[in-house]
Amino acid sequence: MSLPDGATLRPSGESAFVVEFGDTIDPIAGAKVAALAAAFDAAAPAGLIEVVPTFRSLLVIFDPDETGRDTLLSALDMARGAAEPAPPKTYQIPVALDGDAAEDIDAAASGLSLSPDALRKQFLAGAYTVGMYGFAPGFAYLSGVDPSLAIPRRPQPRPPMPAGSVILAGGMAALTSISMPTGWYVIGKTALTLFRPDARPMVPFAVGDTLHFTRVSEADLAALSKSADGGLTELP
Amino acid sequence: MTGTLTLTRHDGLVSVQDAGRRGAMRFGVSQSGPMDHLHFALACALSGNTAAIEFGMSGLSLSVRGAVSIAVSGPGFRIAVPGRAPVEAPARLTLTDETAEIVAGRSGMWGYLSAAGLSFGEGVLGSNATNVRTGLGATDLTRPFATAPPAPPLFATGFSFDDTPIGVLPGPQTHLFDAAVRARLEEPFALTQKLDRMGYRLKGPTLTAHTHDIISDGIVEGAIQVPGNGEPIVLCADRQPTGGYPKIGVVARADLPRLTQLRPGATVRFVWIDEGEAARRRDQARAALEAAIAPRIRTEFSSEFLADRNLIGGVVSAKPSQSSVHDA
Numbered sequence: 001m002s003l004p005d006g007a008t009l010r011p012s013g014e015s016a017f018v019v020e021f022g023d024t025i026d027p028i029a030g031a032k033v034a035a036l037a038a039a040f041d042a043a044a045p046a047g048l049i050e051v052v053p054t055f056r057s058l059l060v061i062f063d064p065d066e067t068g069r070d071t072l073l074s075a076l077d078m079a080r081g082a083a084e085p086a087p088p089k090t091y092q093i094p095v096a097l098d099g100d101a102a103e104d105i106d107a108a109a110s111g112l113s114l115s116p117d118a119l120r121k122q123f124l125a126g127a128y129t130v131g132m133y134g135f136a137p138g139f140a141y142l143s144g145v146d147p148s149l150a151i152p153r154r155p156q157p158r159p160p161m162p163a164g165s166v167i168l169a170g171g172m173a174a175l176t177s178i179s180m181p182t183g184w185y186v187i188g189k190t191a192l193t194l195f196r197p198d199a200r201p202m203v204p205f206a207v208g209d210t211l212h213f214t215r216v217s218e219a220d221l222a223a224l225s226k227s228a229d230g231g232l233t234e235l236p
Numbered sequence: 237m238t239g240t241l242t243l244t245r246h247d248g249l250v251s252v253q254d255a256g257r258r259g260a261m262r263f264g265v266s267q268s269g270p271m272d273h274l275h276f277a278l279a280c281a282l283s284g285n286t287a288a289i290e291f292g293m294s295g296l297s298l299s300v301r302g303a304v305s306i307a308v309s310g311p312g313f314r315i316a317v318p319g320r321a322p323v324e325a326p327a328r329l330t331l332t333d334e335t336a337e338i339v340a341g342r343s344g345m346w347g348y349l350s351a352a353g354l355s356f357g358e359g360v361l362g363s364n365a366t367n368v369r370t371g372l373g374a375t376d377l378t379r380p381f382a383t384a385p386p387a388p389p390l391f392a393t394g395f396s397f398d399d400t401p402i403g404v405l406p407g408p409q410t411h412l413f414d415a416a417v418r419a420r421l422e423e424p425f426a427l428t429q430k431l432d433r434m435g436y437r438l439k440g441p442t443l444t445a446h447t448h449d450i451i452s453d454g455i456v457e458g459a460i461q462v463p464g465n466g467e468p469i470v471l472c473a474d475r476q477p478t479g480g481y482p483k484i485g486v487v488a489r490a491d492l493p494r495l496t497q498l499r500p501g502a503t504v505r506f507v508w509i510d511e512g513e514a515a516r517r518r519d520q521a522r523a524a525l526e527a528a529i530a531p532r533i534r535t536e537f538s539s540e541f542l543a544d545r546n547l548i549g550g551v552v553s554a555k556p557s558q559s560s561v562h563d564a
């Protein structure tokens with residue numbers, strides 16, 4: 001049994017363990033997590049229930065009456081090399097950054113000592129990586145936010161924002177999939193549907209994919225929201 | 237003769253539960269499933285179904301058209317049918333064009349109502365489990381539910397939960413808490429009013445970690461997360477799949493029902509255990525479930541009773557763990 005380079009094994013009760021790659025958000029760690037998740041998917045050892053990849057760790061959940069940590073890691077050794085994660089894709093997403101679509105953009109800009117337009121420009125210049133899903137079905141956490149946009153979370157949550165919003169806080173961005181109160185800042189809105197339980201895959205992006213945003217008017221976004229894919233385009 | 241079952245009174249704690257959703261935590265989907273997997277399994281064993289309606293302390297009311305055998309479990313709960321003597325859960329009894337009220341006793345938080353043939357439709361990701369926060373699963377609990385033909389009554393023994401400390405195993409951030417802080421987890425905690433299917437907030441010694449803000453990672457059922465105020469939260473079935481607070485430990489699977497069945501204000505004590513002890517407690521829970529289904533009023537060993545006993549194997553894995561002697 002051998003762990004990938006730079007990995008630390010952590011316990012998580014009697015029916016799970018965590019393979020951790022450092023304690024920061026780091027694209028190299030993210031790639032290692034994706035590779036390990038793909039290896040578990042391919043090996044599919046008996047008793048494995050599911051794996052949960054995040055920015056820098058993989059949670060491995062199993063049936064303790066059927067298997068154990070060492071058995072699962074050995075199964076991985078035997079399957080090594082057989083599984084390569086699918087190469088990441090790059091997408092362009094239309095986003096509205098004005099008016100009701102961007103309710104908190106003035107507050108966020110003021111918190112960052114930027115003008116709202118400077119915030120928009122900096123946000124649109126970024127390339128974002130889907131780091132993980134969590135919190136709610138299809139709720140995607142994005143890394144790659146420029147340090148100049150790293151605003152702390154609000155002290156108090158704001159009222160619910162719509163699904164499909166782009167939110168910003170804690171040095172991260174996220175695409176929201178349900179309407180809920182949030183401690184993040186709502187800076188834009190997309191026409192994406194982020195979770196379709198009957199579709200395969202259920203979510204439009206894989207962890208590791210790169211996202212670019214392109215600005216559209218609120219009226220154009222309303223038109224896009226009638227399309228199936230919300231104007232999502234895969235870039236070469 | 238078959239019948240239909242309709243819930244005539246139900247509050248926000250009432251939900252449909254089954255084995256829950258597995259395999260989609262990586263897309264942000266909560267696991268769901270019962271708050272007390274042992275009482276859930278007992279209700280399912282009594283009904284022969286794999287799903288049940290979970291209810292909270294305020295119970296629920298139901299009405300039956302035709303004949304329906306209802307199976308009810310849950311610590312302290314009883315079934316009140318007008319014109320009949322109240323029946324303590326766990327029990328299976330047949331109602332014919334009657335109403336029933338399920339009422340909590342002096343203890344117990346969660347109970348289960350099941351019936352043979354009770355069906356909740358297609359489900360989402362292989363499960364009908366209601367997730368209120370995300371809207372997945374069965375949400376219409378007001379329609380009449382069709383059921384299968386009734387079965388003979390059965391008054392089962394049930395569980396007698398003891399109050400030995402709740403076992404806790406190390407979690408992914410145990411190392412972020414000093415040994416002295418980890419030891420404080422074994423001091424008494426009280427359940428606060430802030431509890432639901434997502435988690436139970438506890439009050440007691442403050443548990444301070446080296447940092448309370450980690451890069452989010454996956455959360456298993458029973459994980460004890462500690463936000464910046466140092467007050468632990470035990471995360472339950474409807475927890476979000478990932479989170480950014482350190483997790484000091486994870487409640488042993490076999491012990492989680494004893495914790496979730498406590499009411500606000502109750503004292504809870506934890507004890508650190510290892511994987512071997514957790515396996516022993518799982519074996520014990522399996523044996524307790526097998527004993528729980530035995531009739532408490534034994535008039536005869538009917539073929540139905542024997543058939544019911546065989547159902548246990550389908551509900552809870554009967555396989556012994558490797559580290560223990562299984563005495564079936």
